Amino acid sequence: MSALARRSGTLVAALALVALYVWAIVGLELRGVNLAERWHQAAAIFRIMVTEPEWTYLWKCGSAGCVSELGQKILETLQMALVGTTIGAVLAVPFGFLAARNVAGVRGSRAGKFILNAIRAFPEVVLALMLLKAVGLGPFAGVLTMGIHSIGMLGKLYAEVVEGIDRDVLEAMAACGANRSQAIAFGILPQVLPEFASFAIYRFEINVRAAAILGMVGAGGIGTPLIFAVNNRDWGRIGVILLGIIVVVAAVDAVSSYLRRKLV
């Protein structure tokens, strides 16, 4: 009986899965799309990106000296990520403590984590669209977006760090005659700060990618010239910009993981 039930259960699950795929694929309306033709078109474009990159976008020398437009925009992207991450990393600290079970109690922690999850669920680009309306086009909107959005993830990770705090140390601090702020500075902060910093650096990696995206909706950084180039079908420039993003993201990942290994 149980074997039969298990088998029929598996069968039902399999049928449901097949139905789901049929629904998903048939509904996608790809029938009108000539895949071969599209592929040829795209392949031609990729060829241009690789073989005719617009190197002058990377480095151009004129009468007024040499400029790197790509470099400037990439630098702006990194600066956005740096400021945005810092804001988020600092604002996440109170959230982290308030969402920790050993600080806020079970109920407070649940409420805090709910808020943090809500922030995380909000797609970053959508948040950027709203902030753009409020503070206008430019990198500032991007910085705010990353600052707010980072709170969601960092707050949650911080809360887990706080929940792992060794509280016996506080007893020792009290026994030394330390007051509350001294006990926190000597007993708690050394325990949590390295891990907070490590998570913030990790978030910086994510925010560099986010900063590259946010420009595409007008929030500053390398995304803005990228989306212009896409709209102008400027494939040579797109090739150079993509190369720039790949190199910088890879470099940031490498530096960040080195720093994190050193910290904890």
Place this chain on the structure above:
Amino acid sequence: MSRLAPRAPDRGLFAGIPGAPTPWTRVRNLAIGALLVALYLWSAQATDFSLGRLARGVPEMGNLLIRMLPFERVDLPGGGVAWRWSNELLRQQIAFLPTVWAPLMETLRIAIVSATLGSLLAVPVALLASRNLVRYPWLYWLARGFMNLLRTIPDLVLAAVLAGAFGVGVLPGILAVTIFSFTVVAKLLSESIEAIDPGPLEAMRAVGANRLQAIAFGVVPQVLPQYIAYVLYVFEIDVRASTVLGLVGAGGIGFTLQTSLRLLNYRAAFMIILVILAVVVLIDTISSRLRERLI
């Protein structure tokens, strides 16, 4: 520790203690600190960061919010503006919901198809990127490099470029999210494979199984539950990613959102954002329940 560093005359205090800070430690730490502060200030200035703009933005934000909700604008005789709750506008907002259905379903379809394709493509590359399975280091590094290279490109950047290359529509969306899913699953899966118990694999080789047989009987059973969990996890983030694809012309509900924002129809935009949030939270919940049961 930097704060414990002594001024120069104190040097004798720590004489002979390994690791003791020298006056240079203090100088070096101060220099690093000053450099960091300068970097922040420079970056803040370059990104137009200003509290004044933030303060001016807050009422703007409130203004935007009220135009997203069913409030009717009333021009006061004195020249001021007031906002009044309107049931009619609320009805309109609710009546707008059904038009979101089709693009929402498209979003989910993109996520389902892409998560599946990406996860399938990830399997061979993950096998090649596992140190314990691959005999040739160059092959391992090639697979690993390919994976890491694709991983550096942000998902929406990829979608925008593909939308340019393949033409606007769901096709570039599916491709972009497929590649994104591929990078996520390939990385997680290769890490799982590298962490397997080598015993069964050796046993398979010992009984004379060929490579594929050895993988099928020595590796697959060990990583299958984790693999399924990764597929669910990547589906979860794919739903999130798919909701915004439309902003760069790659299909899904994001396109509807962008249209209503461009038409300054904030009440419609609000409903779309609500739907996006609801779907993301719902899928997250279902998927994490399923994953918990798996592992």
Place this chain on the structure above:
Amino acid sequence: MNLTIPDGQFVVIVGLSGAGKSTLLRCINRLVEPTEGQILADGVDITRLGEAELRAWRTKVGMIFQNFNLVNRSTVLRNVLAGRLGHTGTLRSLLGLFPRSDVELALRCLERVQLRDKAFSRADQLSGGQKQRVAIARALCQEPKILLADEPVASLDPPTSHLIMQDLKRICREDGLTVLVNLHFIDLAVEYADRIIGLRAGEVVFDGPVSDVTEKTFEEIYGCSIRPDDFRGRGDR
């Protein structure tokens, strides 16, 4: 219960776990609030101290713990300097600007537990015995009059236990400290104590000098005859 402890005595409190040893010790610096009764030190009732007075009292009472309670990620020196927190202004200590005399004192305390050369190691790089010696240095750095030790050797192996107890006894003799140690090992208690107090279920069942202790005393404290488990065993020294 009613106990009087003269200055400079090395008192060991023995009893089963749950007998109230920890509570007794923690009432003295009020890490546990006594529900009733009085604790008098030089004629002052500890239980009635206000917050600032309590902190001042705690600076005179050093304490060491079973699990050392060090901040693992901080340096040894910083852990020892924590003992000066009660003597240092809040702002000054938050900035880490301890007076030079405090840093010298901390190093001297470390020297007394033979750990001066570890001053700049992180606490989590030390062995268990070294950690407990750092904790002793932290307590000494308070320049206390009384030292409380709550199961100081329960997390250590037998030879290290003896080393720690010897250090503790030597240092307290040198400084003339009053010491209260909780132990549940009989042999350690007999070897190091001036006076033994036996607790059972919150009541004093024995109180007297080591010379008065017989096997029967322990049967009273532990409620059964002594088993080999109740001995720590000799360290090789």
